[in-house]
Amino acid sequence: MFDYPVILTPDDGTVLVTFPDVPEAITFGVNEDEALLYAVEALESALLFYINDRAPLPVPSEANGRPTVRPSALECAKLGVYQAMTEQGIKKSELARRLGWHMPQVDRLFDLSHASRFDQIEAAARALGRHIEVRVA
Structure with a gap:
């Protein structure tokens, strides 16, 4: 991807x-x-x-x-969530509202150098009506 x-x-x-x-x-x-x-x-x-x-x-x-x-797997997951957010025209503030998070938490989610927890990335994807798929090839 x-x-x-x-x-x-x-x-x-x-x-x-x-x-x-x-x-x-x-x-x-x-x-x-x-x-x-x-x-x-x-x-x-x-x-x-x-x-x-x-x-x-x-x-x-x-x-x-x-x-x-390609970026690392964690960064690819973050990029996928970011891409879904931009495709839907959703701003970070709206994502924060949907997740019940503070803005710094959302900012860290999209910081590619920050080691976010995978469950947080999955939660953000769900808030956008998406899901994360992981596979080993």
Whole structure:
């Protein structure tokens, strides 16, 4: 769902990573493996800009043979709740009201660097008429 294709470009002894769908996410590594590892953090940081700006998340394009990077499972769950909220036109204050939470709790829920409890993410999804599905592939 949040698998974003990357472009790996050799760059003077390092590997540059860019995201066609998330131009704010740029990083590099000494080799492809390290570059892809750092790409996860760059992607999460860039997607946080969209959340902070209350903007829709960029839609990942087709990989077409390129490697893809996705945020961690917890962050994907948070992004899914955020995406459902924006699709429904619901603001954070309305979500807080539905959950009976204070605004700082909702803000932490969408902070991708905060280790939210999974039951809180599930509660937010339910408040939006959605549910979280987890699978191991």
